Amino acid sequence: MKTGYDLLNDPFLNKGTAFTEEERAKYGLVGILPPTVRTIEEQAKEVYENIEEKASASEKRHYLMNIFSRNRTLFFHVFKQHVAELMPIIYDPGIAESIREYSKFLITPQNAAYLSVDHPEQMEEAIRNAAAGRDIDLIVVTDAEAILGIGDWGSNGVSISIGKLMVYTGAAGLDPKRVLPVVLDAGTNRQSLIGDSGYVGLHHKRVDDATYYAFVDKFVALVEKMFPRLYLHFEDFGRGHAAKLLDKYVHQYPVFNDDIEGTGIICLAGILGGLNISGEKLADQTYMCFGAGTAGCGIAKRIYQEMLDQGLSEKDARDHFYLVDRQGLLFDDMDDLTPEQKPFARKRSEFSNAAELTSLEAAVKAIHPTILVGTSTKGGAFTEDIVKEMAAHTKRPIIFPISNPTELAEATAADLIRWTDGRALVATGVPSAPVEYKGVSYEIGQANNALIYPGLGLGVIASGAKLLTDEMISVAAHSIGGIVDPGEAGAAVLPPVSKLDQFSETVAFAVAREAKEEGLNRNDCTDVEACVKSFKWEPVY
Numbered sequence: 365m366k367t368g369y370d371l372l373n374d375p376f377l378n379k380g381t382a383f384t385e386e387e388r389a390k391y392g393l394v395g396i397l398p399p400t401v402r403t404i405e406e407q408a409k410e411v412y413e414n415i416e417e418k419a420s421a422s423e424k425r426h427y428l429m430n431i432f433s434r435n436r437t438l439f440f441h442v443f444k445q446h447v448a449e450l451m452p453i454i455y456d457p458g459i460a461e462s463i464r465e466y467s468k469f470l471i472t473p474q475n476a477a478y479l480s481v482d483h484p485e486q487m488e489e490a491i492r493n494a495a496a497g498r499d500i501d502l503i504v505v506t507d508a509e510a511i512l513g514i515g516d517w518g519s520n521g522v523s524i525s526i527g528k529l530m531v532y533t534g535a536a537g538l539d540p541k542r543v544l545p546v547v548l549d550a551g552t553n554r555q556s557l558i559g560d561s562g563y564v565g566l567h568h569k570r571v572d573d574a575t576y577y578a579f580v581d582k583f584v585a586l587v588e589k590m591f592p593r594l595y596l597h598f599e600d601f602g603r604g605h606a607a608k609l610l611d612k613y614v615h616q617y618p619v620f621n622d623d624i625e626g627t628g629i630i631c632l633a634g635i636l637g638g639l640n641i642s643g644e645k646l647a648d649q650t651y652m653c654f655g656a657g658t659a660g661c662g663i664a665k666r667i668y669q670e671m672l673d674q675g676l677s678e679k680d681a682r683d684h685f686y687l688v689d690r691q692g693l694l695f696d697d698m699d700d701l702t703p704e705q706k707p708f709a710r711k712r713s714e715f716s717n718a719a720e721l722t723s724l725e726a727a728v729k730a731i732h733p734t735i736l737v738g739t740s741t742k743g744g745a746f747t748e749d750i751v752k753e754m755a756a757h758t759k760r761p762i763i764f765p766i767s768n769p770t771e772l773a774e775a776t777a778a779d780l781i782r783w784t785d786g787r788a789l790v791a792t793g794v795p796s797a798p799v800e801y802k803g804v805s806y807e808i809g810q811a812n813n814a815l816i817y818p819g820l821g822l823g824v825i826a827s828g829a830k831l832l833t834d835e836m837i838s839v840a841a842h843s844i845g846g847i848v849d850p851g852e853a854g855a856a857v858l859p860p861v862s863k864l865d866q867f868s869e870t871v872a873f874a875v876a877r878e879a880k881e882e883g884l885n886r887n888d889c890t891d892v893e894a895c896v897k898s899f900k901w902e903p904v905y
C-alpha cells in the first residue's frame with residue numbers, strides 16, 4: 365500500500381486535493397496537502413478554466429501534460445468532457461511540437477519504456493520497470509523513423525506513443541493503468557539530433573537491418589510473453605520496415621499497424637461516407653493516391669479489398685488504382701518500387717504519353733481520378749489547377765489531403781470547397797473548421813486514424829481476440845456509417861470528433877462481434893455489448 369508522497373507521486377493513484385479527510389488520515393497525507401478537500405468536478409472545472417486562460421496551444425499542452433504526469437484520472441476527466449477541443453492540443457497537430465522539442469520540454473518520463481538498441485540485454489528489465497507491476501493490455505510502440513510527416517526523431521518519438529494512448533483512453537475508455545507507451549531507439553538518421561548535446565536519445569545513426577530486426581523481434585517476443593493478452597499497436601515506423609513487420613506478426617499475434625490499417629479504415633469509411641452523399645458506387649470510381657508510402661499503400665490496399673468484397677475480380681479491382689509518388693505515376697518497369705506499390709503499378713502501354721506522367725498534375729490530366737488521397741508530406745501539392753482539372757471530369761470529387769501536421773497537408777478544406785464551387789467531398793488529417801461558402805456551411809470530416817483505432821482496440825481487447833483479421837478491419841470501417849445525415853447540405857463524410865466516444869463504442873461492438881463470429885475471442889463474449897462495456901474505465905475517483 366502506497367502512502368504519503370509515494371501516493372501523491374503515483375499518477376495512477378493520485379487524487380491531489382480530492383483525497384478525503386479519512387483518506388488523508390489513512391494514507392499518511394495529513395499536512396502534505398492544502399486543507400480544502402475538492403471533488404473531481406471542482407478540480408476539472410479549475411483545470412479547464414486554467415486551460416482557457418493560456419494564450420497558446422503550446423502552453424495549454426504543457427499544462428495538460430503536467431496534469432497527465434501527476435494525475436491520470438483528473439486528466440482524462442477533463443479530456444473526456446472536452447474531446448473535440450482538446451484533441452488538437454494533446455494530439456495532432458499539437459503533438460508535433462512536443463516531438464521536435466522533446467528534450468526541452470521533458471517533464472517526467474510519463475511511464476513509458478525507452479528501449480535502447482545498444483542494450484538489448486536490458487530490455488526485459490526496462491519493460492518491467494516501466495510497467496511497475498501493472499498488467500498491460502495495450503502497447504503503442506514506435507521506432508520514430510517516420511513520425512507523422514516530420515520524419516525521424518529517435519527517442520523523442522516516445523510522445524507519439526503517449527499521445528496515441530491518450531486518445532485510446534479519452535475516446536474508448538481503455539484503462540490508462542493497463543497501457544504502456546514504448547519507444548524503440550534504434551538510432552536516428554537526423555544528423556542534427558546526433559550532433560545536439562541536448563538530445564536524450566542514442567547519438568548514432570540507425571543500425572543495420574539485421575541488428576534492427578533482431579531488436580524488434582526480441583521486443584515482440586518478450587512483450588507477448590510478459591503480457592499474454594497483449595494488443596500491440598505499431599506507430600510511425602519507416603516505409604522500409606512498417607509493412608514487413610506487420611506481415612511478419614499479423615498471423616501470429618493480435619498486432620495492428622495504425623498508419624497502414626488504421627488509416628486504411630478511416631479513409632475507406634470516409635469514402636463510403638462521401639459516396640453515400642453523392643449516391644455513387646465505389647465500383648465506378650477511379651482512385652488516385654499521391655504519396656504511395658506506408659499510409660498511401662495501406663489505404664489503397666483497404667479500398668482494393670473493399671472492391672473485392674463488393675464482388676469485383678482482382679483484375680477489375682486493380683484497374684481502378686493509380687499511385688503517384690516522387691517519380692510521378694508508378695509504372696511496373698520502375699526498379700525502385702516498394703513491395704506494397706508493385707501490385708498497383710501500371711503498364712506504360714496504357715498511355716500514349718507515359719513518359720510525360722512524371723507529376724501529379726500530368727497524372728490527373730491523363731487519368732481523371734474521382735478520388736484523390738494525399739499522403740505525400742508535400743504541403744500544398746493539391747494546387748488550384750490540379751483540383752479544378754480533377755473537378756472538371758467528375759461531379760463530386762472526393763479529395764482527402766491527409767498529410768500531417770497542418771503545414772504538410774496537400775490542401776486546405778476551404779480552398780478545396782472554393783475551387784470546386786462546393787462540389788468536393790473533403791476530409792482532412794488534422795481538424796478543419798466548417799467552411800462557409802455561398803450560404804452553405806460545409807462540415808469537414810477528420811480522416812485521421814484516431815477516429816478508428818480506439819474503438820478497434822477496445823473491440824480486440826474486450827473480446828481478447830487472438831488475431832486482428834481483415835474481416836474485423838472491414839467491419840470497423842463499415843460500422844461508422846449512418847451517423848451523419850447525408851441529405852443535409854454540407855454534410856461531412858465522417859462523423860464528428862465530438863461524438864468520438866459514442867462511435868468508438870459502436871466500432872468496438874462490431875469488432876468484438878466479428879472476433880466472436882470467427883471464434884477468435886478468448887474472453888467470454890456471450891453478450892458482446894456487456895463484454896465491451898465491462899472494459900471501459902471511467903475517469904472518476
Ligand SMILES: NC(=O)c1ccc[n+]([C@@H]2O[C@H](COP(=O)([O-])OP(=O)(O)OC[C@H]3O[C@@H](n4cnc5c(N)ncnc54)[C@H](O)[C@@H]3O)[C@@H](O)[C@H]2O)c1
Binds near residue numbers: 511623742768
Ligand atoms: N490522417 C491520418 O490518419 C494519417 C495516417 C498516416 C499517415 N498520415 C500522413 O501521411 C503522410 C505520409 O505518412 P507515411 O507514414 O505514409 O510516410 P511514408 O514516408 O511511408 O510515405 C510518404 C510517401 O510520400 C512520398 N513523397 C514524399 N515527398 C513526395 C513528393 N514531394 N511528391 C510525391 N511523393 C512524395 C514518399 O516517397 C513516400 O512514398 C504523413 O504526413 C502522415 O502524417 C496521415
Ligand SMILES: O=C(O)C[C@H](O)C(=O)O
Binds near residue numbers: 814
Ligand atoms: O498521428 C496522426 O495524426 C495520424 C497518423 O498516424 C500520422 O502518422 O499522421
Ligand SMILES: [Mn+2]
Binds near residue numbers: 511599623
Ligand atoms: Mn502515424
